Amino acid sequence: MHDMTDLPYLRARVQELEEKVEQLRLSRRVLMNLIEKIEKDRAGFLNRLEKENRKLHQNNYRYAKWLLYKNRQIVELELKLHNTNSSNSSK
Numbered sequence: 001m002h003d004m005t006d007l008p009y010l011r012a013r014v015q016e017l018e019e020k021v022e023q024l025r026l027s028r029r030v031l032m033n034l035i036e037k038i039e040k041d042r043a044g045f046l047n048r049l050e051k052e053n054r055k056l057h058q059n060n061y062r063y064a065k066w067l068l069y070k071n072r073q074i075v076e077l078e079l080k081l082h083n084t085n086s087s088n089s090s091k
């Protein structure tokens with residue numbers, strides 16, 4: 001007889017547990033969607049950073065080239081100035 005009185009309780013408990021399982025499934029789906037969104041956002045952010053990094057490297061390269069060119073010009077002008085001063089002092 002004891003088993004028969006527990007039957008409604010057990011059925012209610014099974015129903016409760018099934019509802020919890022369904023809630024867990026739903027929560028898992030929501031979390032997985034959030035993780036996918038975060039990963040997608042992260043990948044986009046990394047992509048933008050890498051693109052910006054390439055652009056900065058390219059700009060730095062151009063600037064370094066420009067500095068070398070200007071430095072060569074300065075050296076050439078200093079050399080011409082020195083040669084001009086040397087020729088004027090020898091006269």
